[in-house]
Amino acid sequence: MKLKSCSFQYGILIDVVAYDNIVLLIKPNECMRAIVTIIVGIVFGFFIGVSFPAFAPSKLKLIPPIDTYLGDKNSGRSTQTILNVISVTRDNVSTDAQNIDDPSLIYVPSNPRGAERLPPAIVASESDFFPRRLFGRPSEDLTFKPKYLVTFTVGYNQKDNIDQAVKKFSDNFTVLLFHYDGRTTEWNEFEWSKRAIHISVPKQTKWWYAKRFLHPDIVAPYDFIFVWDEDLGVENFDAEEYIKLVKKHKLEISQPGLDPSSKGLTWQMTKRREDLQVHKETEEKPGWCSDPHLPPCAAFVEIMAPVFSREAWRCVWYLIQNDLVHGWGLDFALRKCIEPAYEKIGVVDAQWITHQGVPSLGNQGREENGKAPWEGVRERCKSEWKMFQDRVAKAERDYFKSVGVGSTDNEANWVTPDRIQ
Ligand SMILES: *[C@@H]1O[C@H](CO)[C@@H](O)[C@H](O)[C@H]1NC(C)=O
Numbered sequence: 001m002k003l004k005s006c007s008f009q010y011g012i013l014i015d016v017v018a019y020d021n022i023v024l025l026i027k028p029n030e031c032m033r034a035i036v037t038i039i040v041g042i043v044f045g046f047f048i049g050v051s052f053p054a055f056a057p058s059k060l061k062l063i064p065p066i067d068t069y070l071g072d073k074n075s076g077r078s079t080q081t082i083l084n085v086i087s088v089t090r091d092n093v094s095t096d097a098q099n100i101d102d103p104s105l106i107y108v109p110s111n112p113r114g115a116e117r118l119p120p121a122i123v124a125s126e127s128d129f130f131p132r133r134l135f136g137r138p139s140e141d142l143t144f145k146p147k148y149l150v151t152f153t154v155g156y157n158q159k160d161n162i163d164q165a166v167k168k169f170s171d172n173f174t175v176l177l178f179h180y181d182g183r184t185t186e187w188n189e190f191e192w193s194k195r196a197i198h199i200s201v202p203k204q205t206k207w208w209y210a211k212r213f214l215h216p217d218i219v220a221p222y223d224f225i226f227v228w229d230e231d232l233g234v235e236n237f238d239a240e241e242y243i244k245l246v247k248k249h250k251l252e253i254s255q256p257g258l259d260p261s262s263k264g265l266t267w268q269m270t271k272r273r274e275d276l277q278v279h280k281e282t283e284e285k286p287g288w289c290s291d292p293h294l295p296p297c298a299a300f301v302e303i304m305a306p307v308f309s310r311e312a313w314r315c316v317w318y319l320i321q322n323d324l325v326h327g328w329g330l331d332f333a334l335r336k337c338i339e340p341a342y343e344k345i346g347v348v349d350a351q352w353i354t355h356q357g358v359p360s361l362g363n364q365g366r367e368e369n370g371k372a373p374w375e376g377v378r379e380r381c382k383s384e385w386k387m388f389q390d391r392v393a394k395a396e397r398d399y400f401k402s403v404g405v406g407s408t409d410n411e412a413n414w415v416t417p418d419r420i421q
């Protein structure tokens with residue numbers, strides 16, 4: 001009779017017990033203790049099963065009844081905790097179990113996203129710009145692999161300047177031209193043009209092209225990536241020598257020094273120093289640098305002629321926004337990709353360039369409200385800068401808030417309000 005009342009209170013449990021033929025061994029006054037023991041046993045057994053999946057191939061079928069009846073039995077806090085653990089764990093278990101149960105299905109979580117169903121050995125996660133033949137053995141296509149990449153965003157009007165610039169880059173460079181004026185075949189007057197890669201999309205900016213065509217997995221073969229404007233004077237520049245200095249001084253992001261005669265020389269940091277090979281910091285106008293290790297006094301190059309190591313580019317590509325096409329403000333954020341930025345971002349003084357400031361793409365805007373085309377472009381540049389800055393600040397704030405930590409970045413007040421007591 002007592003067993004029956006027991007059964008009334010713990011109906012579902014007794015079913016389990018009876019099923020296992022244990023019910024006959026239970027003395028009525030030990031009913032409660034037995035039930036507790038059984039619960040503990042089942043939960044313990046469940047976790048053993050989860051911990052050693054290979055020994056419990058049928059665990060999936062066991063899990064639903066366990067949390068169902070625990071839920072029925074008890075609404076206490078500890079049970080809820082157990083339930084949470086079980087339900088979360090079960091999500092993970094079921095993914096694993098799917099594969100254990102069906103070894104004919106491939107699922108490799110460490111594969112690139114979306115390619116989990118492929119055997120890892122067939123996954124080609126990176127590519128390149130190396131042209132290949134249409135015949136013969138693929139393994140014999142490439143007699144030589146360039147080690148560096150240089151890109152110029154060009155209009156045909158700048159062809160002579162680009163011709164001079166390209167000649168400063170050895171055969172170790174792949175040359176990639178982004179054409180913003182739709183003229184590509186005209187470039188074939190230059191011998192090097194036949195070896196170059198030409199990408200033509202009308203009226204787009206350097207950073208628009210870079211985001212679309214320089215994915216880190218595509219440019220992965222190159223040790224260094226030059227993302228350059230078309231209006232740079234390169235008389236005093238040699239790319240191989242430049243790379244030597246960048247390697248010697250361990251610069252992950254760099255640019256050649258700008259000759260003081262350059263147009264629109266805004267920052268002291270990028271001005272060429274005659275007494276140095278390389279510099280990584282500078283002094284600015286009073287009040288411009290809150291910290292000598294931060295832009296624009298250090299950890300800073302401009303966006304007209306940056307050079308990235310492969311690793312730095314892998315981060316910077318993600319920093320480039322799809323809609324902020326002018327890239328203004330990006331120079332201030334580059335440091336977020338490098339640690340410590342004030343040591344690994346610098347300006348190469350011994351190989352230097354001049355900025356000619358030729359208005360080119362800047363004139364490709366549209367006349368609006370009586371303003372010249374270039375004014376509209378200029379306005380957009382400035383507003384993009386502000387938008388980019390705001391986005392970075394907000395993203396950092398959100399992140400630090402989500403992990404419950406105040407930012408250590410001293411550039412702005414990124415301490416979350418809820419941390420201030
Ligand atoms: C489930 O798996 C994910 C990915 O492996 C892991 O991050 C998460 O912590 C796991 N959850 C539990 C409760 O084990």
Ligand SMILES: *[C@@H]1O[C@H](CO)[C@@H](O)[C@H](O)[C@H]1NC(C)=O
Nearest residue numbers: 147169170171172173240241
């Ligand atoms: C290309 O790179 C190799 C290896 O660094 C170097 O020996 C060679 O001189 C470079 N070619 C040119 C034209 O500088």
